[in-house]
Amino acid sequence: MKHKCLLVILILFSFYSFSQKPVKIIDSLKQVVSSNISDSLKILAYSDLCWYYRNISIDSAFNYGNSTLKLSKETNSKKGEAQAYNDIGILHYGLAEYDKALGYYKKSLSIRATLNDTMGLAALYNKIGLVHQNNFKMDSAIFYATKALKIYEDKNHTRYAALIKNNIANIYKGLKQYRKALNIHLDLARINKGNKDYLALTKSYNNIANAYLFLKDTIGSIDYYRKSIELAEKYNYKKELAALYNNYGGVLHAKQEFINAIEFTSKSLKLREELNDNYGIASSSLHLAGLYLDLKEFNKAKEYLYSGLQLSEKFNANELKLDAYDKMVSYYAFKRNPDSIIYYKELFKTLKDTIFSQQVIKEVTEVQEKYNTAEREKKILTQRTEIAENELSLNKKNTQLIGLGVLAIVLSLLGYLLYNQQKLKNQQLKKESELKEALVKIETQNRLQEQRLSISRDLHDNIGAQLTFIISSIENLQYGFKIKNEKLINKLSNIGVFTKDTIYELRDTIWAMNTGEISLEDLQTRISNFVSKAKVVSNKTSVSFNIDENVPKDLKFSSVKGMNIYRIVQEAINNALKYADAETVTVNISKTNQDFLIEINDDGKGFDVGNQKDGNGLNNMKKRAHDIDAEINVVSELDKGTVISLVI
Amino acid sequence: MDLDFFSLLIYLLIVVSVAFVVKAYLDTQTIKENTYKNYLLLQEQFVLEKSKSKVNIEKLQLADNLYGLLFKRLFKITKEFLLLQKLIFDKQS
Numbered sequence: 015m016k017h018k019c020l021l022v023i024l025i026l027f028s029f030y031s032f033s034q035k036p037v038k039i040i041d042s043l044k045q046v047v048s049s050n051i052s053d054s055l056k057i058l059a060y061s062d063l064c065w066y067y068r069n070i071s072i073d074s075a076f077n078y079g080n081s082t083l084k085l086s087k088e089t090n091s092k093k094g095e096a097q098a099y100n101d102i103g104i105l106h107y108g109l110a111e112y113d114k115a116l117g118y119y120k121k122s123l124s125i126r127a128t129l130n131d132t133m134g135l136a137a138l139y140n141k142i143g144l145v146h147q148n149n150f151k152m153d154s155a156i157f158y159a160t161k162a163l164k165i166y167e168d169k170n171h172t173r174y175a176a177l178i179k180n181n182i183a184n185i186y187k188g189l190k191q192y193r194k195a196l197n198i199h200l201d202l203a204r205i206n207k208g209n210k211d212y213l214a215l216t217k218s219y220n221n222i223a224n225a226y227l228f229l230k231d232t233i234g235s236i237d238y239y240r241k242s243i244e245l246a247e248k249y250n251y252k253k254e255l256a257a258l259y260n261n262y263g264g265v266l267h268a269k270q271e272f273i274n275a276i277e278f279t280s281k282s283l284k285l286r287e288e289l290n291d292n293y294g295i296a297s298s299s300l301h302l303a304g305l306y307l308d309l310k311e312f313n314k315a316k317e318y319l320y321s322g323l324q325l326s327e328k329f330n331a332n333e334l335k336l337d338a339y340d341k342m343v344s345y346y347a348f349k350r351n352p353d354s355i356i357y358y359k360e361l362f363k364t365l366k367d368t369i370f371s372q373q374v375i376k377e378v379t380e381v382q383e384k385y386n387t388a389e390r391e392k393k394i395l396t397q398r399t400e401i402a403e404n405e406l407s408l409n410k411k412n413t414q415l416i417g418l419g420v421l422a423i424v425l426s427l428l429g430y431l432l433y434n435q436q437k438l439k440n441q442q443l444k445k446e447s448e449l450k451e452a453l454v455k456i457e458t459q460n461r462l463q464e465q466r467l468s469i470s471r472d473l474h475d476n477i478g479a480q481l482t483f484i485i486s487s488i489e490n491l492q493y494g495f496k497i498k499n500e501k502l503i504n505k506l507s508n509i510g511v512f513t514k515d516t517i518y519e520l521r522d523t524i525w526a527m528n529t530g531e532i533s534l535e536d537l538q539t540r541i542s543n544f545v546s547k548a549k550v551v552s553n554k555t556s557v558s559f560n561i562d563e564n565v566p567k568d569l570k571f572s573s574v575k576g577m578n579i580y581r582i583v584q585e586a587i588n589n590a591l592k593y594a595d596a597e598t599v600t601v602n603i604s605k606t607n608q609d610f611l612i613e614i615n616d617d618g619k620g621f622d623v624g625n626q627k628d629g630n631g632l633n634n635m636k637k638r639a640h641d642i643d644a645e646i647n648v649v650s651e652l653d654k655g656t657v658i659s660l661v662i
Numbered sequence: 663m664d665l666d667f668f669s670l671l672i673y674l675l676i677v678v679s680v681a682f683v684v685k686a687y688l689d690t691q692t693i694k695e696n697t698y699k700n701y702l703l704l705q706e707q708f709v710l711e712k713s714k715s716k717v718n719i720e721k722l723q724l725a726d727n728l729y730g731l732l733f734k735r736l737f738k739i740t741k742e743f744l745l746l747q748k749l750i751f752d753k754q755s
Contacts, residue, residue, distance in 0.1 A: 410666060410669065413669050414668060414669050414672060417669060417672035417673055417676065418672060420676050421672055421675055421676050421679065424676055424679040424680055424683060425679055427683055428679055428682050428683045428686060431683060431686040431687055431690065432686055434690065435686060435689060435690045435693065438690060438693060438694065438697075439693060439697075442693070442697035442701070445701065446697070446700060446701060446704065449701065449704045449705065449708060450704060452708060453704060453707060453708050453711060456708065456711045456712060456715055457711055459715055460711060460714050460715050460718060463715065463718035463719065463721075463722055464718060466722060466725075467718065467721055467722065467725065470722075470725040474728075477732060484739065499753065501749060502746070502749060502750070502753075505742065505745070505746050505749065506746070508742065509739060509742045509743065509746070512735070512738065512739060512742070513739060515735075516731075516732070516735040516736075516739070519728070519731060519732075519735070520728065520732070523724055523725070523727070523728040526721075526724055527721045527724050527725060530717050531717075572716075572717070572720050573717070573720050573721055573724055574720040574723055574724055577724055
């Protein structure tokens with residue numbers, strides 16, 4: 015509870031301390047530290063003491079800064095440690111020990127980065143940027159300032175963002191890029207105007223006027239000085255107003271508007287006297303002295319000259335002292351006082367040499383830094399160029415490698431396709447040649463067979479002629495020699511009939527051989543012919559021939575098959591006529607499923623199939639059926655006729 | 663992207679190779695088609711010749727059967743004639 019009360023007191027005290035003088039604040043803080051408070055509060059108090067001692071006693075400030083660091087480390091307070099490093103860095107920065115300051119800032123930065131303290135990080139980026147600015151590393155300065163600006167803009171801290179922008183503008187001013195600096199100040203003025211922050215707006219207008227002056231735009235400069243003065247007068251910003259009057263007086267002096275210049279510079283002096291701003295008083299006094307010298311009002315000039323010189327020497331303001339000595343030389347030149355001229359000239363020379371040597375050292379350092387920076391930038395540029403070249407070369411190599419890879423794949427594909435093509439060609443050629451070989455073989459075989467058939471035809475013709483001659487000879491014998499012997503007559507008749515049968519057989523076979531395929535119609539005609547011949551022998555038997563409608567009209571058999579069917583039917587009819595003494599013989603042709611059925615019925619005397627020894631006729635029929643892969647069935651009963659079925 | 667001579671050459675070769683690949687593929691297809699047509703033609707001819715051969719074989723079979731039959735019949739006719747001759751000689755003696 016006690017600690018909480020003290021914390022509240024410290025916070026209230028912190029707010030209150032803004033309106034107090036530093037010495038009073040330091041005393042109050044020391045009282046807080048000496049009381050029995052927690053370590054965290056003590057760290058805060060030490061840090062504040064360090065801050066307030068910064069402008070009073072730098073050693074004490076360092077002492078409190080180190081105390082903050084020590085206590086933070088002991089209590090493992092990372093926040094306190096970061097704050098301590100930050101404070102010590104600020105002290106080193108104040109002493110222009112920029113490298114040391116940078117070291118402490120970076121330590122603080124690493125801790126705040128782990129603590130994710132973005133606002134603390136932004137403050138450090140700004141400070142690091144300022145260190146780089148003072149080391150003339152302008153690129154790094156802009157880099158860090160931009161980082162800080164981004165954080166403030168993200169967090170919508172327009173006031174801090176404006177401050178950073180102001181720093182960036184100063185960097186550009188340092189780089190003599192006045193146009194860029196002017197643009198930033200114009201932007202800031204717009205923001206400040208939007209925020210109605212008139213003090214900042216006054217300062218922005220002043221900066222804009224200065225930037226215009228650097229750009230040698232006197233009209234623009236006067237315009238903004240007037241705007242700024244108007245604002246400062248309206249809101250009574252005395253300090254700013256004094257500086258503005260002095261600056262504006264300077265511009266008027268340059269334009270040789272002496273009266274107006276004296277008026278504004280006098281106003282500046284009066285305000286600075288009110289503000290007790292000794293440096294400002296000296297500056298304004300010397301400015302007025304210069305104006306009166308130009309107007310040749312030497313008494314007034316002397317008054318301001320001595321007053322300005324006295325203050326310059328009192329506060330050791332070298333630049334003002336130099337200005338004062340220079341003006342003294344002019345004054346005594348008008349007064350024709352050579353001793354004083356020599357005296358002030360000597361003082362002027364000595365001081366100028368001192369300043370000059372300091373400036374030379376500073377400028378040499380600056381040039382060296384700039385040179386180093388330029389050298390580093392050059393090196394970086396060279397390295398970047400090398401990297402870019404390497405990348406380009408690498409890209410080219412990659413492109414080539416990819417190209418070669420693709421080429422290899424395409425060539426492999428081409429090789430495969432050509433190989434495949436050749437393989438296909440070979441396969442097809444082999445297949446074709448095999449088929450051609452088989453074709454040639456079968457063609458040769460066919461030619462041979464046709465030759466054999468041709469010979470057979472010649473032979474048949476010859477045999478046919480000879481058989482006809484035998485028949486004719488037998489008939490001549492029978493009728494020419496008037497043979498009475500019955501035995502001889504029978505013998506000759508039998509030989510004649512047998513020979514005629516042989517001729518019929520021969521003719522039937524020749525018919526079958528000359529016909530490639532035997533149609534059902536051909537078969538029917540042939541059987542009909544045979545039946546009509548048979549009727550000559552036996553008139554009492556009627557033979558009918560029926561073809562079922564299911565049987566296709568274009569049914570054709572091979573010559574062998576057709577011939578065998580014809581012979582079977584012929585044999586069956588012959589048996590019915592010769593041996594069965596049948597009155598009716600019927601030949602039926604029908605179709606059952608996939609088979610053809612040829613059925614020969616007769617109503618003759620029949621025979622006992624079980625007891626009957628197969629005669630030549632039946633055996634022949636069975637053999638022929640077997641030859642054509644057909645099935646033959648003989649069904650017969652005594653006095654009930656016979657049915658012979660041939661299934662093909 | 664700026665290409666050097668070597669890269670340009672590689673990509674040119676790729677384009678040419680691709681063109682050859684396409685040509686090889688189309689050629690293969692044409693060969694396939696032509697060979698198939700020729701093969702079909704030859705096969706048709708072969709089937710025709712085979713059927714012709716089948717018919718010829720059947721005809722020759724018929725001829726062979728006929729020769730067998732003729733042989734038997736001519737033998738029987740000769741025998742009958744010899745028996746007739748004997749009968750005539752018996753009558754005359």
